[in-house]
Ligand SMILES: Nc1ncnc2c1ncn2[C@@H]1O[C@H](COP(=O)(O)OP(=O)(O)O)[C@@H](O)[C@H]1O
């Protein structure tokens with residue numbers, strides 16, 4: 001029996017026990033819980049951890065629907081159907097078929113990244129929840145969906161110092177195995193985490209610098225950076241600005257080639273593989289032979305993440321990082337050209353899969369098409 005499609009996550013999850021308990025208990029009374037908060041505060045990761053911890057209660061599966069690459073509100077139901085592997089049969093509206101499919105099942109759906117599609121998500125959630133008494137929905141969104149019965153849980157930053165320092169330590173150890181928090185650097189590490197408002201994404205980006213810098217050096221650099229931004233005043237910054245500052249800083253520390261690749265990779269939706277990156281992103285300043293090396297360096301800086309997928313190495317970016325790259329791409333004046341190359345690449349991929357449909361390569365082709373679902377949708381648009 002299928003039990004869902006939650007992705008495997010390889011990095012350590014830190015703290016949040018009380019948040020998970022709170023979400024679980026809310027889902028016992030409310031049937032739709034929305035996790036809200038700024039980008040990078042940890043909504044998606046928390047939703048995945050909470051959902052994983054509830055798997056036993058949902059014999060028909062816990063399913064993740066990532067809506068980041070969906071632009072068209074009319075496509076939300078279709079994306080959900082695809083994620084849940086509901087057979088695509090008949091001429092009835094997709095949402096009706098989904099409702100039928102879920103009606104007698106006990107299922108948890110995680111609707112991730114609803115912010116740009118709040119109305120469509122609200123409508124779909126309402127329709128499905130009315131039709132399926134055994135369904136629960138856990139949504140993540142920068143703002144609430146605004147339907148009756150929704151329980152909104154504002155995701156707090158990690159607690160400082162405990163959880164935040166633990167995350168810093170864990171991620172620093174990953175890039176420098178000898179890294180330790182000691183009596184000598186604990187205070188600096190605490191101050192650093194405070195400076196980063198306990199935002200997990202900001203901490204992860206900063207931690208990658210501990211490969212070569214000491215905590216003291218890193219702290220001093222960030223102090224300078226924030227002083228520059230706030231004209232030296234120490235007034236509290238909104239979390240968006242803290243994170244923006246960290247992403248800007250990470251970007252500034254990238255070589256010109258890495259910056260170029262970062263913004264070009266942002267055309268991909270829902271991940272990419274090496275071949276796609278080479279084909280779509282090479283040229284005009286980046287020879288194809290350098291892409292792998294640049295990609296590796298973006299991985300070590302936590303700009304690009306790796307994910308094992310059907311034994312094919314897949315890369316992806318967190319939505320906040322990808323959006324930042326898209327902004328840079330728009331400024332660079334090469335957005336249209338990149339989008340066209342992206343479209344051409346995935347058109348060719350779809351065509352070659354169609355040609356191999358009845359041949360021995362069918363299984364592979366299908367797996368690859370499935371892995372590139374988000375990209376195919378963007379290419380179509
Ligand atoms: N409690 C946590 N423990 C470990 N890593 C975390 C935790 N919360 C968030 N992260 C990491 O921080 C980054 C940003 O989190 P994410 O869930 O993508 O934020 P959001 O969905 O709010 O934009 C991700 O790399 C995520 O794995």
Ligand SMILES: [Mg+2]
Pocket residue numbers: 043044045112113140319
């Ligand atoms: Mg998210």
